[in-house]
Amino acid sequence: MSLGDRIIAQRREKLEFLRSQGIDPFYNRFKPSHTVAQVIQEFGNLSGEELGALNQVFRLAGRLMLVREFGKSVFCHFQDGSSRLQAYIQRQTVGEEAFRLFKKLDLGDIVGFVGTLFRTRTGELTLLVQEFTLLTKSLLPLPEKYHGLTDVERRYRQRYLDLLVNPQVGRVFVQRAAIIRLIRQFLDDRGFLEVETPMMQPIPGGATAKPFVTYHQALDMKLYLRIAPELYLKRLLVGGFNRVYEINRSFRNEGLSSLHNPEFTMLEFYQAYATFEDLMTLTEELVCFVGRELLGTLQLVYQGMEIDLTPPWRRLDLREALISLGGIPAEVVHDHQALVALAQKEGVTLRPGEGYGRALTKLFDLKVEAQLIQPTFVVNYPLETSPLSRKNDDNPEVVDRFELFIAGREMANAFSELNDPVDQRARFEAQLAAHAAGDEEAPHALDEDFLTALEYGMPPAAGEGIGLDRLVMLFTDSPSIRDVILFPQMRPER
16 A cells, blocks of 8 residues: 555544544534634734733634644644634643544644634744634645645646645636726726626627537527627627627637637627727726736736836737738738748648638738737738628728737737628628638528628627736736636546
């Protein structure tokens, strides 16, 4: 039997011993009076004399993380959420029998303590325990104290352990929640209405991506997990809601990477009587609001890169970026055949119906994107890659669209919305032809209800999608999307 197996066997023997002594190892009637965080916040700055004058009894609960025995007394650290506090147990205070029981407890056990606060000789805030109750017996040992949980795969698969032994991980998700609250506050204050739209859709739309397929037995029909909420949010513009947003979970049947998870969170919002240029200003205001409220500054460091969010942000033409930053000669960028040939030489795969427009955007991804460290709006995207965007009035080969890049990666995509139902039908039909030719990411059917909605009249509008996971990565200095998703999708263990 290995050491690990022996430890587990010993813990199970302790479980049975406790039950034999009439002790419930999963007790559920202890009610804490405070959290550890509340105690530290309210009383952490008091002196020993002030703590002694409190004359207040505290009921606290948490997981044993460290135990040090000193004959007739024990010091331990227990953790409640991400906050830890020291407790001091004396045999003469809790009694001989209870003291022996405490010494049988293991790291990882969850215990309820009752006692008063004092400071040790070293000045550490400590709970002087009067009595305690075992609340949950831990049957598996925590990761070894000095090495912690460092295996990346295990951290993601067993996030509960990651949160227990790596306090900085919990702080990331506290910040994630704060970022979402701030976004809601920002949009609510500007008259946007938060809504919910279907996650299961009869026709996947709003983006070009391969969907997940499911089946509804009662309706006897296929349904698709949404790849984007766009077409439903636009229906609400038709219905008279002029400013709407959704913080939504979307699903795309694509590969895994440090920037991609099949299930992810987006902020998507739409504003009637606005253009994509209006949304550039709104995006600057939104991101800067979050930065100031969360970090207290518009300067941050992401993975060693110093980033300044101070507006106005740079605006960059897509083709000019390929020339000035991508190193592609202007005559090649503006020559459709030459650019397609270059893209294919660089390994770009053109799907059915794709040509110059996709070549432009894929070469941009390869040669320019990583260089855009400071916030940059890239504009003048080709019509071919923007099936839901409004054509530019001066140049119908491009659309009124931008993508936002920070730290060398795309953070947002926005455009003035196409509200011409005839034009939209023609673009949908082109996508259908691409799907028939083998493009699995193109829609497989016309969304006739959406086209009907457009025929009733959608006001001129602009809409935007922001990758919330990537925004959280930026503000928490997290290198991978898996670091900001509590339970990322993982390949099966072998």
